Structures are given as structure tokens and as C-alpha cells.
Amino acid sequence: MRFELTAFSLARRRSTTELRPQSDNNDTERAPMRQVPSARPDTRRSPTPPADARAPLAPALPPPACRCTIPTSMPMPTPMPVPSANPLPDDEAHLWIARLDDLRDPALLAAYADLLADDEAEACARYRLPERRHEHLVTRALVRTVLSRYAGDVPPRAWRFTANAYGRPEIAGPAAGGALRFNLSNTRGLVVCLVARGREVGVDVEAVDRAARCLDVADHYFAPPEVAALRALPPAAQPERFLTYWTLKESYIKARGMGLSLPLERFAFVLDPARPDSIAIEIDPALGDHPDRWQFRTLRYRHSHTIATAVERRSDDRAPIRVVARETVPLVG
Numbered sequence: 001m002r003f004e005l006t007a008f009s010l011a012r013r014r015s016t017t018e019l020r021p022q023s024d025n026n027d028t029e030r031a032p033m034r035q036v037p038s039a040r041p042d043t044r045r046s047p048t049p050p051a052d053a054r055a056p057l058a059p060a061l062p063p064p065a066c067r068c069t070i071p072t073s074m075p076m077p078t079p080m081p082v083p084s085a086n087p088l089p090d091d092e093a094h095l096w097i098a099r100l101d102d103l104r105d106p107a108l109l110a111a112y113a114d115l116l117a118d119d120e121a122e123a124c125a126r127y128r129l130p131e132r133r134h135e136h137l138v139t140r141a142l143v144r145t146v147l148s149r150y151a152g153d154v155p156p157r158a159w160r161f162t163a164n165a166y167g168r169p170e171i172a173g174p175a176a177g178g179a180l181r182f183n184l185s186n187t188r189g190l191v192v193c194l195v196a197r198g199r200e201v202g203v204d205v206e207a208v209d210r211a212a213r214c215l216d217v218a219d220h221y222f223a224p225p226e227v228a229a230l231r232a233l234p235p236a237a238q239p240e241r242f243l244t245y246w247t248l249k250e251s252y253i254k255a256r257g258m259g260l261s262l263p264l265e266r267f268a269f270v271l272d273p274a275r276p277d278s279i280a281i282e283i284d285p286a287l288g289d290h291p292d293r294w295q296f297r298t299l300r301y302r303h304s305h306t307i308a309t310a311v312e313r314r315s316d317d318r319a320p321i322r323v324v325a326r327e328t329v330p331l332v333g
């Protein structure tokens with residue numbers, strides 16, 4: 001499997017954590033760091049940050065030599081000239097991972113709020129639970145800053161979105177984002193955004209403790225071959241396999257953009273534990289799709305989350321699509 005793992009380090013104080021792929025591949029790649037310019041000052045929706053949060057903070061540090069380092073405190077984003085875009089080769093998909101617990105700095109959250117379109121801010125305000133509001137805010141900031149990485153002349157606040165008939169958010173403008181495709185997933189503790197150029201993508205993240213009562217849920221939602229494979233495993237191995245199926249199934253229906261209108265029992269994943277980079281799918285022809293059209297990957301993020309990605313393959317693809325995973329702090333790096 002070709003999950004390639006990278007993290008940024010941007011704050012003065014850091015903790016180090018290694019990302020754990022579910023495969024045996026431990027390739028790492030240093031991500032080029034860039035800062036996304038902060039949006040225009042606008043305090044209409046922003047909470048007033050405490051005085052200490054407004055104090056000037058140290059500029060971001062360059063990526064460290066060690067790998068997979070994450071910040072534990074957030075510096076204020078430093079306004080910078082619009083940087084050039086990150087490369088996103090045709091044969092890659094980039095998975096950006098934001099840890100919600102690292103994103104609590106009031107000044108940073110105020111900067112995120114400033115990126116939102118009015119309808120996004122209104123949707124955010126409708127969440128009663130502060131944790132859900134926080135998750136929604138970070139999700140919006142993540143997708144806006146990630147997209148701007150690949151369209152350097154588009155500031156994060158400029159993106160406009162629409163939704164397809166099944167609710168999948170898609171880019172409505174500016175035109176510079178035309179070929180970019182993205183998908184989002186959020187769960188307790190983590191928000192992820194998968195992006196590619198000119199191919200459909202889907203992503204799902206779930207916390208590993210969601211695997212309780214997994215056989216009951218599998219009986220209800222999974223395809224018969226998946227249920228049989230799950231039940232054939234020793235009980236101790238079932239929760240992990242359950243989450244793998246679950247996230248893969250979600251990644252597929254999200255890549256199709258059709259949500260739960262695709263019957264979950266009409267497609268089945270076939271896993272070979274000896275070859276984690278070989279994830280096959282069998283699809284009922286009635287769903288109007290072909291298994292060769294998709295490439296799937298799974299990733300165990302730390303010990304806490306499972307992530308699955310679905311990336312569309314094209315007939316001219318000669319090699320697997322590289323899926324590169326990176327941690328990020330929106331607006332910081």
C-alpha cells in the first residue's frame with residue numbers, strides 16, 4: 001500500500017506521534033510547508049480573543065528533520081503574500097488530517113470563523129453542542145485552506161461551494177478550482193479532507209471505539225460476503241475488520257456522491273490480510289459501476305482512528321495512484 005505519511009511542525013512546543021498505516025509500508029515524505037494568508041479582518045462573527053491570544057507569536061518554524069511531529073499550541077497565523085500553489089500531480093491524491101484537540105486557540109478559531117461564507121457561519125451557529133460547532137468550523141477552515149494550497153491565487157475565503165443532489169459539497173468557484181475534487185469526513189477528534197485533480201474521491205474516518213456491537217451492525221448493513229468474512233475471524237480480530245469494512249463502504253458511497261441511496265449490501269469489499277494494498281470491491285451491476293474504476297486504501301491513524309480512501313482510476317492510469325497523508329493546522333501550515 002502507498003500511504004505516505006507526513007506531518008508538519010509549526011509551533012514552538014510540539015509533541016511527536018507516529019502515524020500508523022495499516023499496511024507494512026512506512027514511507028515518509030516531507031511536505032513542503034506553506035502558510036495560507038489570513039483573510040481580511042472581520043470581527044462580525046468572531047469571538048474576541050483574549051489579550052494574550054492576540055499577542056504576537058513566533059513565526060512558524062520550518063519542518064523538522066524528524067517525521068510526524070504535531071503542534072500542541074497554535075501560533076497566530078502570520079499574514080503573508082499569496083504563495084504559489086502546492087503541486088498536486090494527476091497521479092496523486094492528498095489526504096489532509098486536522099486534529100480537533102490541537103485547534104483550540106481562540107485567536108486561531110476566530111481566524112477560521114473569518115473564512116466562512118455567511119451560510120456556513122449560520123449553519124455553524126445552528127449547532128447546539130459546542131463540540132459540533134467546533135468540528136463544523138474546523139471542517140470548513142480545512143477544506144478552504146486545503147483547496148487554496150492547489151490554487152495559489154485563490155484565498156481560502158474566496159471558495160464558493162454547491163451541493164449535488166445527495167448533499168455532497170463541490171466547488172462552485174472560482175474557476176481556478178475547476179479540476180479539483182474533494183471529500184470531507186469528520187468524527188470525534190479528527191477532520192480529514194481528501195483532494196485530487198480530475199478524479200472523484202471519497203473518504204471516511206471513524207474512531208476505533210465505534211466498533212462496539214460490530215456483528216449486529218454488520219448483519220444490518222454489510223454485504224453477505226463481508227458478514228461471512230467477519231464472522232470467520234477470531235472475536236478479537238473482528239472490531240478492526242469491521243471498522244475497515246465500514247470506512248471502506250463509506251468511502252465508496254461518498255466517492256460516488258450518492259450517500260446512502262446506494263444500497264450498502266449491494267457491494268462488497270474483498271480483503272487479503274497478506275496484501276493490504278490489494279483491496280478489491282465487488283459491485284452489483286445494477287449499481288452502474290465497475291470495480292476497476294476505483295482504488296481503495298486504509299490507514300490506521302495513531303491508535304485512535306481508521307481512515308479509508310476511494311480514488312477514481314482512469315483508463316489511462318498506468319500505475320497506482322499515490323495517496324499522501326499529511327497532518328495540518330489550517331491557516332498555519
Ligand SMILES: CC(C)(COP(=O)(O)OP(=O)(O)OC[C@H]1O[C@@H](n2cnc3c(N)ncnc32)[C@H](O)[C@@H]1OP(=O)(O)O)[C@@H](O)C(=O)NCCC(=O)NCCS
Nearest residue numbers: 139166167168184185186204221246249254257258259260
Ligand atoms: C452523509 C454521508 C455521505 C456521510 O455521513 P457520515 O459518515 O455521518 O459523515 P462523514 O463525516 O464521513 O461525512 C460527512 C461529510 O461528507 C460530505 N457529504 C455529505 N453528503 C455527501 C454525499 N452524498 N457524498 C459524499 N460526501 C458527502 C460532507 O462534506 C459532510 O460534511 P459536512 O456536512 O461537514 O460538509 C452518508 O454516507 C451517511 O449518512 N452515512 C451514515 C452512516 C452509515 O450508516 N454508514 C454505514 C456504513 S456501512
